Amino acid sequence: MKTTMTLTGLTLALLASTAHAELRLGASLSATGPAAFLGDPEAKTLEMLVEELNANGGINGEDVVLTLYDDGGDPNKARTFATRLIEDDGVVAIIGGSTTGTTMAIADLADGEGIPFISLAGAVSIIDPVREFVFKTPHTDRMACEKIFTDMQAQGTTVIGMISGTDGFGASMQAQCKDVAGDYDITIAADETYGPGDADMTPQLTNIANTDGIQAVLNPGFGQGPAVVTRNYAQLGIDLPLYQSHGVASNGFIELAGADAAEGVRLPGTALLIADILPDDDPQKEVATTYKAAFEEQAGQPVSTFGGYAHDAFALMVDAMTRAGSDDPQDIRDALEATSGLIGTTGTYTFSETDHLGLDLSAFRMLEIVDGGWSAID
Amino acid sequence: MLTSKWVQLAVLAVLIAALPLLFPSGYYYRIGALIFVNALAVTGLVILVGWAGQISLGHAGFAGIGAYACALAPEHLGLHPVVAIVLGMVISAGLAALIGKPILRLKGYYLGVATLGFGILVTMVLTNERIWTGGPDGMSVAKLGLRELLRDMGVRVSGGVFWYWACGIVLLIGAWLALNLYNSATGRALRALHGSEVAASTIGIDVPRLKLQAFVISAVYASVAGSLLALQNGFITPDVAGFMHSIEIVTMAVLGGVGSVVGAILGAVILTLLPQVLTVFAEYEQLVLGAVMILVMIFLPRGLLPSIAARLKRKP
């Protein structure tokens, strides 16, 4: 009996969603679970932007209907929700996959079914090799490493220690950084890790500090780990430059780590974090300040880089749909690939047949925490 | 037994075969396939938890082994995915036999924490050995190839439909094997040692050996479930072996009625469907899920099927 009831419920939901002719956009995000850090601001951003868009008349006069599912960071669920979005909700495009794992679970399906899909996750493998229908907005982990190493090289640093989270973000960036370190003549002399929920990293940091010749420390990771690392770093009194990743690029990080401990920490970030201090002639100034103000007003929490990824994905999608002038997934995809010079919070996107990321290092800015706030150092 | 083995199997077979008539879209095939995969893992737990009375909080570890066998063996050893499923079964069985021997001496929560530890070890290896497993980001799984074979034979089925039938048939086989076991010397001995280990041993039942057999069998069920999940998703991450997945399948088993195969399948149906239905509650989803679990256990403390059956019996 229970089964029939639920099946009827599902059928009703289906009927309700097919009753209108609108532009249906789907999303599967990790709004809860271990990756809620990413998914929560992303979900809030999408909901806010859709509302805003429809209030302003939608796309070519048609409203955008957003169907958003919370996959909890579980790739298996993400795949199920992607199936549901495509087969049942009849969406013409999908945004989502907060993590690389959930993205890969969706990508295969979206590509196979011919539904344009913009991922919000970091790994290079999402867009390399290029898949016809799969795009992404964030910089790759490899680009973050390159940005950091460029700065290290400029400081004359050649030997570093790494301490990485074992979550998807940390592990992926750890691997990419080890991969490209050689290109910048950087040797990784100590390579430590910590678990996502760990409360004390002093043993790992002690080992790094006791390794001969280390000139700087890099901490790829997101969530509470980097905050704890930064606090332990100060506790141990380690007197070397500390680099964090773009995974912690939000004001929340400074608060969690404590302004004193975070002082001097460097990381690659996007224009979003320094929207207020961007020079007026910066091309990203307008889009970054507008989004930042709207998000903080609506969500009541500080803006984060991740919400920015969702903002850019939505902007790309709206732009493509407007240009395509149809709700045919193939047309939208073609329009998406033709995107040129779209200015987002993360950078300026220009897609091509061989590049489904469309960003270069120039959009990444090296930031330093000074007096409890962000400042740009290049 | 409520009804005979063949009645239970026939009902199951008819349901699997007839439900697609009601499916409005391909998405329902996906849900169906997921239910069957979960039900398969839960059936294994019925043998271990329901009959033999041994708890496991780490069974997803075996699902992880089955899943990664299908991901790794074709890529690194060049094995066909079907052979990889069998390889996963063998590895799971071997590992279960190896660790089961010492840990099945433990009882109750102590066994719980030992199995929990096993599951965590598997997850850690899958997460940390990224050169092999792709780490927490996971890795792609080769295609099974059967669907392509069917296509060459002139039968075209979509992925969702194919996996619905494939998983449905495997579940039927799994249920058939389990129901055979229930009424055999082994099944009876397992239920007997659950009732009283001392009495069981005085009638010649080799208690440690039978516990180990139940552990190995249930591990193989979980392994096959993991393999099927990996192959149909085409992509796998260490989550499949994680603690939450272990808890999920135990909850399915207990919710449905851990003593019977049909009850366990019912538990899998409900806990697989529930999150899909609860999406209408949006951010209240977790709240409702927790409340449903509590309410079912309060009002149907022995699980859905046994409690409902007992009520029907009381009111003739």
Added chain:
Amino acid sequence: MDSLLQFLFSGLTVGAVYALVALGFTIIYNASDVVNFAQGEFVMLGGMITVFAHEAGIPLPLAALLAVVLTAAIGVALNKLAIEPARGAPVVSIIIITIGASIFIRGASQLIFDKQLHRLPSFSGDAPIRIGGATILPQSLWVIGGALIVFVALWLFFTRTLTGKAVLATANNRLAAQLVGINTRAIMTLSFALSAAIGALAGVLATPITLVSYDVGVALALKGFAAAMLGGMGNPKGALVGGLLLGLFEALTAGYLSSQYKEAVAFIVILAVLFAMPQGLFGAKSTERV
């Protein structure tokens, strides 16, 4: 920098958090033989309520007190609404209820509070204390001290007070306990209140170090459970020693062997201990009567 001493400090800090969670498990387990998998949520609630009360302008000590009292009330509600109505259900069903409760509390917290990470200011500042080439934060001393005080209090409670003995009697044989005049329902209520309060206290003390968000409960419950089993479920001494040992294993493994596999090593040690002592380090030996 002295490595060993630093590893020990780290292990003690983390271990004391585990010990506090494990101590929370012992009371409910002693009264009802149930391992309450929602125990981690009590810890989370302690931290979250304090954070939000403090942000709302309530002074920290008062906010902490409020958190402990509120969480204890939630513990009582859990018992009254979910555990008591299921009296007589098999233990596995009760465990599923506590898992359901944990999901429910988490779901409610993400709605009432938020999904962000939060931190409390350290009680005695952030200036590290230097001892023999290693450093420890004053907050660590708060957590270690808290674990010791809760342990002593529980130990006295179970061995020196009539109520404590009534809790043990209730677990041992509910019917017999009722026959000698113990109000077993009141004992269960008390057990949940106390367990929840200890959990909340753990949350308050640890949040300045570990940070808190709505979903930290599961991981904490897992470690606390493992620690309690290592020491021997139901024994406060076991919970304390189990927690500290688990923390030390992890820190020493991270320091000397591999930070990647530190949890694995900790679990292998637990398994090894259980093979030799199937009831944990301090668990009561049980002989089957036939």
Added chain:
Amino acid sequence: MTLLHIEGLGINFGGLKAVDNVSFAAAAGQVTSVIGPNGAGKTTLFNMISGVYTPGSGRVALDGDNVTGIHPSQLARRGLSRTFQNLQIFQDMSVLDNALAGFHLSERGSVWGDMLSLPAARRRARDARDGAMKLLKRVRLDDLASEVAGNLSYGQLKRLEIARALGVGPRVLLLDEPAAGCNAVETEEIDTLIAELAASGIAVLLVEHDMKLVMRISHHVVVLDHGQMIAEGDPESVSQNPEVIKAYLGTEAVDNVAG
């Protein structure tokens, strides 16, 4: 022919000598009873003989083989089975399944055979089922075969345990208070059953408080008090032994002995 030899058997529980230096023998086709006041160590003695406890000292020999400290399941294989003072019924299983469990040793094959329901496994299951039904008939539980064991009365469960123990096809059968909690009619049935079993060549070892029953059917009686064996012999001589009367004085059993 003596089947079971007990020599100097003893065990300590935390310094307390629960059973100390007990020796006797039980012959095939005979009923050997172990009696004594409460706490004399009768059940402990049974637990040692049946391998549930490992003896601290002494030796148990079955058919001339030393079987001291052997696991109960091994002993069952050698033809020794038992019932329990505190019922150890498989409560959630049906009456038939309980009886069938007793046939485990003759029914079991490979797990594969069981899971695939191979013809050989099915044949063994059929044979076991026939045997179990016969035993249930013998203890008059055949019409309750499909009932869940937990729903049976105490007396019925006692009989079910005997049926289960008989499924092993024992040469030595240990019965721990089979008549406890039974009414007069049931007691008489058990009386007859035990006599029949002994007559069929089984060595029956009996612990029982019902002295009338013991005196009526025993061939040999062993008396324990505080873990020590204080007397041994035929029922007649034991009941007149002054040591035995002294041990029972002040207990309710003294009336039974006198009567």
